[in-house]
Amino acid sequence: MFSSGEARCAPRYNGYSLTTSPRLELRRVSKTYPGNGQPLQVLHEISLEVPAGAVTALLGRSGCGKTTLLNLAGAMDFPSSGEVLIDGRATSSLNDADLTLLRRRRIGFVFQFFQLLPTLTVLENVELPLLLAAARGAREAALDRLRWVGLEEKAAVLPYQLSGGQMQRVAIARALVHSPDILIADEPTGNLDTASGDQVLALIRQAAARFGAAVLMATHSAEAAAIAALRVRLRDGRIESLERS
Ligand SMILES: Nc1ncnc2c1ncn2[C@@H]1O[C@H](COP(=O)(O)OP(=O)(O)O)[C@@H](O)[C@H]1O
């Protein structure tokens, strides 16, 4: 199914990295925002290994630092101290070219409000990450992912013609079109009804279980937390508890 458009930096076998270091690891990560006048420390020395081939859920009330942590884990932002390591390399040590490659090849993102581009068709939205990476076989790979999420027949429509659940499935197809081995999901079911949310969770679970991605997902939903092998509860920017199932 995930046959074409493969583009990766690290060698993999059956979805698992051949490197010995964990694929995604946070080491004593802290984050302080400058704020207006008073700096605001949002994360305090978070250490966490995110396992490959499994879903890790990030739980905690609004404002506890989940999105901040996801932005750091996805190399969209950098810690104020500590390190985010991807295959053992600190994201803050990478130059701009390496960061661009990392984001385009290794990491997929899913957001609460889908963030599809409204003027592009469904197929074009899914293709876009591969076109930006100048990868070959973009169209075939995009169709393959649309088939996987059950929306091949919607390829030619614009996002506004879809339901919320369908939009999120397109967003998942886009997030996984380049076969990333890290998937970052920020409240992916937060804006969906239960049935649509369940479909989305089934796909996220497959991204981990069948395709070997290390999935880090912030959520408020008990259903979403239930698919996780590891549940990390944050409170005021600190890990309050770690629970494995
Ligand atoms: N770019 C930013 N600049 C300043 N403060 C921010 C920024 N992003 C988030 N915050 C603050 O950091 C805290 C944690 O936010 P966030 O990581 O979005 O939490 P969550 O996703 O758990 O709701 C909040 O107090 C929020 O207002």
Ligand SMILES: [Mg+2]
């Ligand atoms: Mg958030």
